[in-house]
Amino acid sequence: MNTNDLKLFEAVAYHGSFTKAAEAMFTVQSNVTARIKNLEEEFGASLFTRSNRKVALTASGETLMLYSKKISHLIDEAKRSIVKNDTVQGQIKIGSLETMMTIKGPELINYLAVQYPYVDLILQSGMREKLVSDVLMHKLDAAFVPAPVHIPELEQLKIKDDQIVIVAPADCKSLDDAIMNNPLKTIVFDQGCVFRAKLEAWLLSKGIFQFHSTVMNSVEGVINFVESGIGISVLPMDIISKFYSGRTIKTFALPAELGLMTTVLIYRKDLTPTPALNAFITLCKNDAF
Known part of the structure; x- marks a missing residue:
């Protein structure tokens, strides 16, 4: 196993497809399939359930995903420590309802561009349950969703009413x-x-x-x-x-x-936010809203 295997693993989980993961990682499907098979043999467990339409993480796959994210974060921290670069950079994927995307999307991008010009923000709209699921499944780094959210794995920050x-x-x-x-x-x-x-x-x-x-x-x-x-x-x-x-x-x-809706920003508790995500969270706490 190497870090590229984990990147392929994360790509399959994110796209729900070996074919789409291969396209995203600029390789062929047979290579992705082979690397995932090797991972499953190495860990002695199935990492994905497979159907005609898509693949999804098993319980073992969920566990590996957690460690894979931690490994990625540790490698990023090591790079920053070695090169001693204090510039906040990276990519974050943030989800929200369509309405909030319309209202606050441009402002968020502008705020981030001014204060953290080397952070790339990808905004993705969706329904509440899908957004919550995507954060839990590591497909999104964070999401704006209507409260209440009663999920122990998720941290939440009140944004607005x-x-x-x-x-x-x-x-x-x-x-x-x-x-x-x-x-x-x-x-x-x-x-x-x-x-x-x-x-x-x-x-x-x-x-x-x-x-x-x-x-x-x-x-x-x-x-x-x-x-x-x-x-x-x-x-x-x-x-x-x-x-x-x-x-x-x-x-x-x-x-x-019925006439009041509280929006919260949710993100996983069990992962230390990357500098880019931490910058975004700080932005939301301070002045983005």
Whole structure:
């Protein structure tokens, strides 16, 4: 085993595919397969479950991933100690909801570029559960997700509170007016979206069990459909006031238990943050928000 074997191992875990890992590591699939097989023989355990569609880490693979990350961090520390370079550099992968990416993504990149110009930031959007899973599975270094998060392996840093509102066409006079249409139509993100869950919970509290959902994959799409009078949705007030205050839509407050969303930054407790990730965390604590 060598460090390149571990890099191939991490690539397979990240991409969920031997073929994609080979492409990312500029090698051939047969080499990746052979190196993983050698690792499994060396450790005497299967590291991946294999299916026609993808591969996933086994419990043994999870354990090796933890040590592989620690080894990578130790090697990086050794390099920094030897060359005595105090410059913070490296690459970090950060996940967030689509809405937060829209609001804060450009600002985060600008903050980081000014204060840590040698740190490369990769932003990846996703649903809450996927983001949490990707942090646990080492596919993301950290992620912004809605609280609460009750997972012992994860550290969390409170980032901000957001007011969540109903977004309705401009001709709606009240919330009762917004839900009078039969059938009621909602404009939502896909299953797993926290805003969709809040909207559906509110409708259920109103005794509304039957409604039609149109699924969109962007905030702009949601706003366009609501503005066109097709239906109602739920979004953070911050995104409405910052980007869509001039649109012909109306917003209505949700009840307190649904109308507040706390965002936290999560990252693994069992790994010492790299200097690049530590710089990002410090940035979030100090002035990024």
